[in-house]
Amino acid sequence: MAYFPFFVDIEGKGCLIAGGGTVACRKALTLMDYGPDIIVVSPQVTSEMERLIKESGGKLTWRCREFEESDLENMDFVIAATSDEGLNRQISIWCRERKIPVNVADIQEECSFIFPALIKDGGITVGISTGGSAPALAHYLKEKLKEAIPKGLGGLANQLGSYREMVRERVNSHHVRRSIFRTMTEEGIRQGKYTREQAEELIERKLAEHEK
Numbered sequence: 260m261a262y263f264p265f266f267v268d269i270e271g272k273g274c275l276i277a278g279g280g281t282v283a284c285r286k287a288l289t290l291m292d293y294g295p296d297i298i299v300v301s302p303q304v305t306s307e308m309e310r311l312i313k314e315s316g317g318k319l320t321w322r323c324r325e326f327e328e329s330d331l332e333n334m335d336f337v338i339a340a341t342s343d344e345g346l347n348r349q350i351s352i353w354c355r356e357r358k359i360p361v362n363v364a365d366i367q368e369e370c371s372f373i374f375p376a377l378i379k380d381g382g383i384t385v386g387i388s389t390g391g392s393a394p395a396l397a398h399y400l401k402e403k404l405k406e407a408i409p410k411g412l413g414g415l416a417n418q419l420g421s422y423r424e425m426v427r428e429r430v431n432s433h434h435v436r437r438s439i440f441r442t443m444t445e446e447g448i449r450q451g452k453y454t455r456e457q458a459e460e461l462i463e464r465k466l467a468e469h470e471k
């Protein structure tokens with residue numbers, strides 16, 4: 260069954276990760292690019308996780324002990340990645356009772372959300388899922404797509420985003436606005452950037468064409 264990709268703003272949200280092993284570390288690393296406040300609960304963590312904690316500037320913290328049910332208080336989402344399968348299942352049950360989204364690395368049926376394979380460039384995110392049937396295939400597709408996507412699109416998206424207000428203020432027609440944004444995108448990809456001066460000129464030109 261295919262999963263629907265809701266894109267969620269998790270900046271500043273509370274994330275609890277139970278376990279500090281390889282899987283926990285991989286999930287923490289993925290999430291950290293999106294700015295949540297992560298708490299890891301685990302009696303032990305890998306050296307890689309320890310490094311992430313030290314370098315996180317307080318965004319990733321560690322409770323050095325076994326998981327307790329009360330760790331779920333005030334959490335927005337949870338990842339159960341301990342080596343104790345029974346505990347992971349129990350965490351999933353507690354989360355579902357509290358309507359907290361939960362991911363259990365080793366048991367898909369216990370997940371209310373799953374991780375995609377990700378390509379990220381600034382505000383642009385490409386997420387790939389196989390609905391859980393073949394994670395290695397999601398990984399393969401990610402590598403293929405990475406090769407196909409031009410570099411620097413995150414910067415371009417940011418630039419085009421900064422012209423949105425100007426276009427909306429100056430151009431009433433939805434039709435003309437759409438044409439402007441499509442041209443900006445095509446030209447921006449061709450040139451690798453699109454300056455404010457070019458944006459202003461394009462607006463004037465499209466408005467003049469439209470008035471003809």
Ligand SMILES: C[C@@]1(CC(=O)O)c2cc3[nH]c(cc4nc(cc5[nH]c(cc(n2)[C@H]1CCC(=O)O)[C@@](C)(CC(=O)O)[C@@H]5CCC(=O)O)C(CC(=O)O)=C4CCC(=O)O)c(CCC(=O)O)c3CC(=O)O
Binds near residue numbers: 367401
């Ligand atoms: C359901 C899901 C839940 C979740 O983890 O969220 C899940 C579950 C499981 N993964 C397993 C194994 C592997 N996982 C990977 C890799 C990734 N797995 C990821 C996601 C997901 N894995 C979710 C579904 C994603 C989808 O829809 O496709 C990725 C995309 C993202 C990430 O993990 O962050 C990341 C690629 C990251 C990247 O490249 O960017 C590899 C390949 C490799 O490592 O090269 C293998 C070994 C090969 C194999 O077994 O297929 C096992 C069996 C464990 C066992 O029995 O040993 C289970 C459990 C089960 O199948 O029930």
Ligand SMILES: NC(=O)C1=CN([C@@H]2O[C@H](COP(=O)(O)OP(=O)(O)OC[C@H]3O[C@@H](n4cnc5c(N)ncnc54)[C@H](O)[C@@H]3O)[C@@H](O)[C@H]2O)C=CC1
Binds near residue numbers: 364
């Ligand atoms: N390694 C992999 O690529 C994959 C692993 N899995 C499954 O995910 C789970 C985690 O895997 P790994 O990270 O490789 O294991 P790991 O052995 O590296 O890490 C397990 C972590 O859980 C912690 N832990 C154990 N009991 C705990 C408790 N009561 N409370 C809090 N933390 C506790 C340990 O201290 C350790 O940090 C396992 O069940 C594994 O079968 C699933 C998919 C892929």
